[in-house]
Amino acid sequence: MKLLLAYPEIECSVTRTSTYSVPLGLGSIGTYCKQKLGDSLDVKILDGSMMSHEEQLRETGQYNPDVIGINSTIGSQANAYEIAKLAKEKGSLVLFGGVHSTNLWQNMLQNRDFIDGVILYEGEIPSYFVLNRMGERQILGNGVFQGIPNLAYRDSFGEIVSPQRIFIPHLDDLPDVDYSLFDMQRFLEQxxxxxxxxxxxxxxxxxxxxxxxxxxxxxxxxxxxxxxxxxxxxxxxxxxxxxxxxxxxxxxxxxxxxxxxxxxxxxxxxxxxxxxxxxxxxxxxxxxxxxxxxxxxxxxxxxxxxxxxxxxxxxxxxxxxxxxxxxxxxxxxxxxxxxxxxxxxxxxxxxxxxxxxxxxxxxxxxxxxxxxxxxxxxxxxxxxxxxxxxxxxxxxxxxxxxxxxxxxxxxxxxxxxxxxxxxxxxxxxxxxxxxxxxxxxxxxxxxxxxxxxxxxxxxxxxxxxxxxxxxxxxxxxxxxxxxxxxxxxxxx
The missing domain is CATH 3.80.30.20 (tm_1862 like domain)
Incomplete structure (x- = not known):
């Protein structure tokens, strides 16, 4: 199974401080899921602080993920939607997450039918639960996601389902971020x-x-x-x-x-x-x-x-x-x-x-x-x-x-x-x-x-x-x- 995690390129100076920061939240999700699922999961991260929007679109199309998770900001939402639509056309399950998406999750699910779900607040554990149920989804549809904490999603009938519980893990229960998931050679050259x-x-x-x-x-x-x-x-x-x-x-x-x-x-x-x-x-x-x-x-x-x-x-x-x-x-x-x-x-x-x-x-x-x-x-x-x-x-x-x-x-x-x-x-x-x-x-x-x-x-x-x-x-x-x-x- 392929998991693509994307931090879209931010347009102009809306929130950009493109200096020496990597998208640690996505790195933490990728690390946790990889630790749980091992060799059955391939993880790729696209970091918009060091690659253009056009390159991210190209990489998304070539990678053809089973699941894509996108962490957008107020300054990258339009780019995020283009990436999400492309992934959806390729057959991916499309999830959003992060601070901005948590604040606007209802509007996003109501307005964008290419979004399957939004992970609210902490993302590591709900992302793993989603991946773990992907096999069942092929038979039962998005209804298999019922009960996953922090996940708001669109069910098989198109209805928006809010999470019943919000789970906040102890930091000691999460592994250290695996920086090898980032393109560190390219990042450090930058x-x-x-x-x-x-x-x-x-x-x-x-x-x-x-x-x-x-x-x-x-x-x-x-x-x-x-x-x-x-x-x-x-x-x-x-x-x-x-x-x-x-x-x-x-x-x-x-x-x-x-x-x-x-x-x-x-x-x-x-x-x-x-x-x-x-x-x-x-x-x-x-x-x-x-x-x-x-x-x-x-x-x-x-x-x-x-x-x-x-x-x-x-x-x-x-x-x-x-x-x-x-x-x-x-x-x-x-x-x-x-x-x-x-x-x-x-x-x-x-x-x-x-x-x-x-x-x-x-x-x-x-x-x-x-x-x-x-x-x-x-x-x-x-x-x-x-x-x-x-x-x-x-x-x-x-x-x-x-x-x-x-x-x-x-x-x-x-x-x-x-x-x-x-x-x-x-x-x-x-x-x-x-x-x-x-x-x-x-x-x-x-x-x-x-x-x-x-x-x-x-x-x-x-x-x-x-x-x-x-x-x-x-x-x-x-x-x-x-x-x-x-x-x-x-x-x-």
Whole structure:
């Protein structure tokens, strides 16, 4: 049996940070299913961060999978549908999954008859159950999928069936991702050509600190889980839809890093866990640079010492600053800070040789021109520091599943416009959001402010990477981001 897992190419800069990340979720599904089914299963992964949409279509047609699983984003949904339709024409069972599909699963199944099912939330175990029942499906149709947790599907009569249970496995019950499922030779050639050396992403856990105030169970009723997710106090722009903060056992991260170093010569490690684990101080034991997500409130001398003890001295902190004034930080669900506090943290990091990758969002609920300009002025001032090596600035993406998306859906006109949509126009929905919740700003003014900020930073001969997300091709060309593909290593 053939399983094809696809991460479609993202169009323009909608959510693209094509640097040194592999689609770990698909890798985890492929690893788990291969471990369970052995030689009876052949797994292939198509990674749109290093192959074009046309190549993915060609590979899909040539591979002719029995089952295809597609992890699409708001920026790759159209490409994902083209891949799915081709696979369906070839006779494949077509499944979608991931954050975006979990948030829009009903619309996708209602609007796209070539989709057989959508796996919600965690995908490893339901994917295995689906594969294990494929032989019976040839006789009994899609009805054999009844009772599989996390799986919404179209039955043999065309009716949409929602899952009865949501299953959340313990991370210790899932194997380490088998990186040989990725085309690592091609991937590492790409990271080297873009100035990062041999670098790759890895899991050290799942979830974030804001979602961590819940005692996780392994099994929930479908409605129970959805209600808990919607009730979480999360960042207003975040479309993630998982409960809890789950960390690996103490020595597992070190084992993964050492294997990547020994097998592939990796020396750049991107820990994609939304909140780095500050409790585990056991040394990893592999020299290299480590990029870690951390909240600005956690950047303290004590925590820096802990992280240096674990990872060494060559650290990059990825911090979502988002806004620089108290009002907008409160809107986004961030803790209070100000320019003086941020500068002091940057100086602490500078003295320890730690880089900062800082991200900012423009156009949140109630933002004014004055608030926006305070944020961009903060970005310009931080860019004066040599250890601030990456600045990401974006118009807010209105992501399905986020509190801001749900607020927009409360407006009757917007509900009629978007409630049944599964292909989201990021510019259109952003303009609608601004008109209703941020009337002092237009999208054009936000794009202009990003360009002006980047131009001023460049004009002072500062050389941080200047990146942008949440824009389409015309806007990106106007802003002219300074991407990492030509500026050298992130630790240069």
């Amino acid at each position: 990271t080297r050509s873009r100035g990062f050396g041999k670098a790759v992403s890895y899991y050290a856990g799942k979830g974030c600190a804001k979602r961590g105030n819940v005692r996780l169970k392994t099994s929930y009723g479908f409605d129970e889980y959805n209600q808990l997710v919607n009730a979480m106090d999360v960042c207003s722009f975040c479309g993630r839809n998982e409960l809890g903060l789950r960390n690996f056992e103490e020595d597992r991260e070190a084992r993964i890093v050492k294997e990547l170093h020994e097998k592939y010569g990796i020396t750049g490690f991107f820990n994609v866990q939304d909140t780095v684990n500050l409790r585990n101080t056991s040394p990893i034991g592999v020299d290299g640079w480590y990029r870690l997500f951390i909240g600005t409130e956690s950047i303290t001398p004590q925590n820096i010492k802990r992280l240096q003890q674990r990872y060494g001295n060559n650290l990059i902190f990825q911090a979502g600053i988002e806004a620089a004034n108290p009002q907008m930080r409160a809107v986004y669900g961030k803790r209070r800070t100000n320019l003086d506090d941020l500068v002091s943290k940057v100086e602490i990091m500078r003295d320890e040789g730690i880089q900062l990758h800082a991200s900012f969002i423009l156009g949140g609920r109630g933002e004014t021109k004055d608030f926006m300009q305070r944020t961009t002025e903060t970005a310009r001032q931080l860019a004066e520091y040599d250890n601030v090596t990456w600045i990401l600035m974006s118009p807010q993406l209105i992501l399905p599943g986020s509190p801001d998306y749900r607020a927009l859906m409360q407006m009757p006109q917007m509900n009629r416009k978007y409630a049944n949509e599964d292909l989201i126009d990021i510019v259109g929905i952003n303009q609608d959001f601004l008109r209703l919740f941020t009337p002092d700003l237009t999208r054009e003014e936000i794009v202009e402010e990003i360009k002006r900020t980047f131009d001023e930073i460049r004009g002072k001969d500062r050389k941080p990477i200047l990146d942008v997300k949440g824009v389409v091709e015309k806007e990106e060309k106007y802003i002219q981001p300074n991407r990492p593909y030509s500026v050298g290593s992130p630790n240069s």
